[in-house]
Amino acid sequence: MHHPALVAVESRVNPAECKSMAEVRQGVDALDRALVALLAERQRYMDAAARIKPxxxxxxxxxxxxxxxxxxxxxxxxxxxxxxxxxxxxxxxxxxxxxxxxxxxxxxxx
Structure with missing residues (x-):
């Protein structure tokens, strides 16, 4: 099962197959959205750490x-x-x- 943040990334054009800057930018934008989602999840672990640490x-x-x-x-x-x-x-x-x-x-x- 894939992480939800990575689902949109899978549909992008492979960087080696990009033929235009539009394709490059679409790929980068998809990755940025996935990174934001992953960083938000990482932040939730910081919330848990703050709650747990004595x-x-x-x-x-x-x-x-x-x-x-x-x-x-x-x-x-x-x-x-x-x-x-x-x-x-x-x-x-x-x-x-x-x-x-x-x-x-x-x-x-x-």
Whole structure:
């Protein structure tokens, strides 16, 4: 079963078969919509983490950050995604998710 965010992506033209910028843009737009849906789901996991973690000090975990980045880089290599894209994108994503989780933690504990 496919993730709902990926269903629209499957109908796009394969990048190697694009013959126009319109096809390229349609593919990128479909991927962007899927990425937004996946990031929204990831955010819901941050909501769960904020609810589950026993104290505010548990929100930022350097070891977990490095573990996530290492896993992403391994996956990126398998998928032929440049580490020059993957690492900074995920480090920023993690940073913003931690900030979001802090805000949820503080809002739900006050």
């Amino acid at each position: 104290d505010r000090d548990a929100v930022h975990d350097d070891a977990r950050i490095e573990d996530v980045v290492a896993k992403v880089l391994a996956s990126a290599e398998q998928q032929h995604l440049s580490p020059l894209i993957a690492e900074p994108v995920w480090r920023l994503l993690i940073d913003r998710c931690i900030a979001y989780e802090f805000s949820v933690y503080d809002r739900t504990r006050s």
